[in-house]
Amino acid sequence: MSDPHIQIRNLTMAYGSRVIQQDLDFDINRGDIFVIMGGSGCGKSTLLKHMLGLLQPRQGDILYNNESFVNASPKQQDSMRQRWGITYQSGGLFSAMTLAENVNLPLQLYTSYSDADRADIIAYKLALVGLAGYQEYYPSEISGGMRKRAALARAIALEPEILFFDEPSAGLDPISSCLLDDLIEQLHDSTGATVVMVTHELPSIFGIATNSVYLDASSKTMIAYGDPKQLRDHSDQPVVRQFLARESGSLQEEQV
Amino acid sequence: MSQLPPGFDLLTDDRDSAVLQLTGDWIQGQTHRDFQVLKDELCCLTAPELVVDGSRLGRWDSILMAFLLQSYNQCQEDNIRFTTRNLPDGVNQLLDVATAVPPHAPSAASSPPWYNALSPARLVNELRHHGREALAFLGELSIALWRLALGRANTRFSDFRQFCYQAGPDAFAIISLTSVLVGMILAYLGAVQLQQFGAEIYVADLVVIGMLREMGALMAAIVMAGRTGAAYAAQLGTMQGNEEIDAISTMGVSPMEFLVVPRLLALVVMMPLLTLYANLLGIIGGGIVAGGMGIAPLMFISEGESALGMHHLIVGLIKSVVFGLLIAVAGCRSGINSGRSSAAVGQAATEAVVTAIVYLIVADAAINIICQQLEI
Numbered sequence: 001m002s003d004p005h006i007q008i009r010n011l012t013m014a015y016g017s018r019v020i021q022q023d024l025d026f027d028i029n030r031g032d033i034f035v036i037m038g039g040s041g042c043g044k045s046t047l048l049k050h051m052l053g054l055l056q057p058r059q060g061d062i063l064y065n066n067e068s069f070v071n072a073s074p075k076q077q078d079s080m081r082q083r084w085g086i087t088y089q090s091g092g093l094f095s096a097m098t099l100a101e102n103v104n105l106p107l108q109l110y111t112s113y114s115d116a117d118r119a120d121i122i123a124y125k126l127a128l129v130g131l132a133g134y135q136e137y138y139p140s141e142i143s144g145g146m147r148k149r150a151a152l153a154r155a156i157a158l159e160p161e162i163l164f165f166d167e168p169s170a171g172l173d174p175i176s177s178c179l180l181d182d183l184i185e186q187l188h189d190s191t192g193a194t195v196v197m198v199t200h201e202l203p204s205i206f207g208i209a210t211n212s213v214y215l216d217a218s219s220k221t222m223i224a225y226g227d228p229k230q231l232r233d234h235s236d237q238p239v240v241r242q243f244l245a246r247e248s249g250s251l252q253e254e255q256v
Numbered sequence: 257m258s259q260l261p262p263g264f265d266l267l268t269d270d271r272d273s274a275v276l277q278l279t280g281d282w283i284q285g286q287t288h289r290d291f292q293v294l295k296d297e298l299c300c301l302t303a304p305e306l307v308v309d310g311s312r313l314g315r316w317d318s319i320l321m322a323f324l325l326q327s328y329n330q331c332q333e334d335n336i337r338f339t340t341r342n343l344p345d346g347v348n349q350l351l352d353v354a355t356a357v358p359p360h361a362p363s364a365a366s367s368p369p370w371y372n373a374l375s376p377a378r379l380v381n382e383l384r385h386h387g388r389e390a391l392a393f394l395g396e397l398s399i400a401l402w403r404l405a406l407g408r409a410n411t412r413f414s415d416f417r418q419f420c421y422q423a424g425p426d427a428f429a430i431i432s433l434t435s436v437l438v439g440m441i442l443a444y445l446g447a448v449q450l451q452q453f454g455a456e457i458y459v460a461d462l463v464v465i466g467m468l469r470e471m472g473a474l475m476a477a478i479v480m481a482g483r484t485g486a487a488y489a490a491q492l493g494t495m496q497g498n499e500e501i502d503a504i505s506t507m508g509v510s511p512m513e514f515l516v517v518p519r520l521l522a523l524v525v526m527m528p529l530l531t532l533y534a535n536l537l538g539i540i541g542g543g544i545v546a547g548g549m550g551i552a553p554l555m556f557i558s559e560g561e562s563a564l565g566m567h568h569l570i571v572g573l574i575k576s577v578v579f580g581l582l583i584a585v586a587g588c589r590s591g592i593n594s595g596r597s598s599a600a601v602g603q604a605a606t607e608a609v610v611t612a613i614v615y616l617i618v619a620d621a622a623i624n625i626i627c628q629q630l631e632i
Contacts, residue, residue, distance in 0.1 A: 133360030
């Protein structure tokens, strides 16, 4: 039933002359919760930035719905991005705006709802992430976990078909990060959106991921692809098994 | 696919439950009936249960969910049981997620009335607070400088060198441009008046004395306030936001010694040098204008030389040291006391420039009055 939503084709990423990852080639199917994992410094976030178009690949292509994103004109890229929701590692909320204004911004830019309808939709989106009634709060007035959820409310404002998360549970306590995982899963189940997550939190990976790719820092390419639970038990790469079983070992040395 | 306008009907035939029948396409671009209408109808409802029926619902998006959420919250308020039937799975799931956490009631503390901001007591209080803060900053700075003089301060020479470079050579281009133009402006200003008396040659005196005593230092200081003072405020404000200043304090190092002193010293050392440079270029600028008016370069130089007095130069240099100190204090104080958000950093930078320029002009006037009284 594979129905590729996002296709990474022969991708090479580099900063100047320093190659970060090369020969990445995998599909993300529609409706997956897809995890990009790997040790620190292996290029997970860099891959995400390439997928979002914030960085240009050295080589290769990224396709959404069988359309090339890398070769699209800036205008086409923008219209593709409108169907995505993105939450950044530290939230990326505008600190000078209230939560309501933060969620309002994409609605105001890209929809034709009236002001009153938008206010109702903002209330609903904030309720979805468990922040009903927090419209008039500024990001600095709420806790870190709430900020992540508020960022999620902004990301889902336009009912995206793809949701990107960069380290969603970084800096959260286990309960908050578990709640956030549950929320991501619920939103995924009810909207059918494809979720792409960069993370190295094992509970998240085993809890909600349906598919994954492992980027290796030393060989500078992907060395495993598939359901993380399968990979933990059956991967032919010892590094991947160690990573997923949280074992230390001599093989896990990274070379940066 | 044709679109049906969205709507709802409240059927209250049954004694035990009212039925809210949703019809049409609840999507963007359609005008739908307002929730207020339903709210009024719900008020008169006697049945203990509201059943939302979606059997005649067409397409839907967030606007339907927003409507349902409002209905749900209203029912909670009126103690009416809220159930659904024949709604799409997605709607039910989203509604479950959205209603999982009860709404947060904002604290009852109402914001103070607007005229509070104008109350004199409040203004005096604010002024006192600012005064205390400034005094505390100056106190800490004095302690840090005293420790530096004793050789016990944690100030890194490499930082000082780097800030000197930023405040000195990096600023050459903009200082060159402004001082040449200010010299020209001074010359034009004087020329118009002096020409009437056939005394054009005194343009040289005007430019030399004007630049040395006044404009060289002041213009350089204003440029540096906008350039370096704002940069200090932004740097320290960002460090405050990144908790870098907390980290420095908890290492047992005074942020004053580590962050403020090298910046302050760099500006105090560089300002007189920049002023000398500005003086020179201003005089050249004045010379260009004088040349245009038919004064030979040699005449300009010899007349300028006669006007060039050591006391003018020294007054200008003393001013420049004071200005450097004031710019650094204004910039660093705004930065250190900045809030932690990006908006606060912007505010700190603005505040730094505004206070620095006010300080500069007040200090300049004060020094001029003192010089006048002492007949220097």
